[in-house]
Every structure is written in C-alpha cells, then in structure tokens.
Amino acid sequence: MDMIPTLIAGATTIALTVLFGWLGARPSNPAKGPRMAPWRPLMMAGAVATLLLAAHALNLLGLKTGDPRY
Numbered sequence: 001m002d003m004i005p006t007l008i009a010g011a012t013t014i015a016l017t018v019l020f021g022w023l024g025a026r027p028s029n030p031a032k033g034p035r036m037a038p039w040r041p042l043m044m045a046g047a048v049a050t051l052l053l054a055a056h057a058l059n060l061l062g063l064k065t066g067d068p069r070y
Helices: 003-025 039-060
Strands: none
Touching: 003 039
C-alpha cells in the first residue's frame, strides 16, 4: 500500500476509534434495552489498526520499525 492510501486508512481508523470510544462511554439506558454492539472491543481493535498503520507509514518513510536482528 502506498503512502496516500495508508494515510487515508489511518485517518479512518482514528475517526472510528474515537467514535467507538464515544459510543462505549455513553451511559446505558435500561429502557432501550441492552447494547447490542461491543463498542469497547471495537475501539481497541481500531486502536490496534491505527498503530499498525502508523508503523507501516513509518516504514514507507524509510524508518525501520521491526526487529533489527533480521
């Protein structure tokens, strides 16, 4: 993946992580029933994807982010 799609995907995952964090932090409403979407695990998955895309962008810029033994 080139730099532009990586940055677009990174911005998207940041936005989704913030959205999922906001949805997971809202107080529950027992009158509406239980929440059917697991917002906090989705937020963590978005954060992991953001970190992976950040490492990929750094690799595209020429910085080595992997294990130097290999």
